[in-house]
Amino acid sequence: MPAEYRLILKHLDEPGYEPTLACYLRHGGYSVLRRVLALEPRVSPEGKTLSPQEQLRQEVSLSGLRGRGGAGFSTGMKWSLVDRKSGKPIYLICNADESEPGTFKDRQIIHKDPHQLLEGMVVSAYANDVHLAYIYIRGEFPQGAKILNQAISEAKAAGYLGKNILGSGYDLEIYVHRGAGAYICGEETGLIESLEGKRPYPRIKPPYFPAVLGLYQCPTIVNNVETLCAVKHVIEMGGAEYAKLGTPNNTGTRIVSLSGCVWRPGYYEIEVGKATLRDLIFDPAFGGGLRDGRKLKAIIPGGVSAKVFKAGEKVKLKARNADGREVEQEVDVLDLPYDFTSLIAAGSMSGSSAIIVLDDSVDIVEALANISEFFAHESCGQCTPCREGSLWMAKALHRMTHGEGRAMDADYLARIADNIPGGRTICAFGEACSWPVQSFVAKFKEEFVAKGKADEERRSASRQPADVPSAP
């Protein structure tokens, strides 16, 4: 039986649970930090002396934790890439921009359990010799920013933050920085530019890898809210123990945001890979199936940037059979375990772990038009293929949803979308805006063509002979 596994969300929906320090302490809060600050250098089995910081980073590596913000990059690896020799300060930034449509998990933590995030941040900052950290929170969370600021002042007053934390001699300041409504601020280098007081134009990599040339050209770690909370649990349980949750290479727990045409939309924390898409959509413990007796039409499995799955679609996955040989296995998309690797192998991604369910009442062209309008609005405009392409796609789809479609629009859309990604743009937004178009058009082509054809026929039936334009 698939079920929720609440680790990060453990307390926050309990009756009476409040975002206050007193409540957090009553639930064992800041005990991990206390332990961390008391760590002593330790000699490893190989005879190397490990500083407390190195021990913490080793646990995070051991845990197999992968970033919860979108890319699923190994957190231990990210931390190991930080330039520690430059002599420059190292910064930590918590990415609380939560702007990938469909995603609403960080909102829960920020609003209901801010101290858990702070504890995760102090532990992460300590592990990386950081003394100044920021929480970059989207502008549309004004209450969240207030709650975080309140939590920060409480934590400072009680000695969990600020100068000489818990008498350890370790100093850390955390400040809340509010965005102002731009999606691209979620992209880590755009975020850094924004935090420097500029337009959030993403920086090109190389050379601007945050781990080396981040905020103020100093080494910088950018991690998602949920990732930083997970770090707290990794240190609490030990990396090896944490890695027992979930599945190999997809360890720990993950909060899934489920929305769209299901009975029970909401946020569900699962062991990664221990529930399938079918469980998440249909099981009474999760989505509870489609509303009003409708049928499944499509699944967007990782925020609107992710490639869509069509109901009934079969995908080939590699698996090992009993004698260890690699075999190809065909599975229905609904039977994919919800994890990083399976969804990538199936040609999409778990992205920000936001699942949007579309039923058979949904007009697929309308749905894509909605998504494309989002991307056209949010492109930062630096790269021509993205700036122009996202707009052209949105315009064509607007036309198609306003009775002005053409049968050739499906191919037209695919051609534009194919010319945006693949190293032609500075940031992954280029991929993000073309993937939905590529996948919707490829998998529901007949609907795009039919819509365009119907428009053409209607237009030619109503057109007077004199209206027909002469050939150029």
Next chain:
Amino acid sequence: MSFVVPAALEAEINELITHYPQPRSAAGMVLHALQDHFGFISPEAMEWTAAKLGVQPINILELVTFYPMYRQEPIGRYHLKVCRTLSCALAGSHELYRHLCERLGLDAHRHGPQTTEDGRFTVEFVECLASCGTAPVVMVNDDLHENVSAAKADEIVGGCP
């Protein structure tokens, strides 16, 4: 017209600037503070901010013109942001937007924020507000309203003093 920043607000802004190794970083937060106080960001406010942070006014203007939440015009007392994006659209946010516009005498087909003649309400379509599980959602100033039906929207509007 002279532009005066009250002492308490200036103190708040001075404090914000201390959060960053470089004053320019505070620009976004300073603009929020000024907009919260004055209702919008005037050319004078931008010049003031630029001088305060030691940058050129263009460095501030380029922020105000980029980030959707900053505005150069005053708006209504109640700012209704209706989520336009997919999960909310599936739950009827476009019908809700039309309903609100009709009720308030605004044109649902016009782009961008619109304000009622009496200056009480501004209605605007915005992108995903990260509350897709309780779609459709509407923000009224700083408050989020979830699962907003037409009836609930009427209640919200009717309940604004």
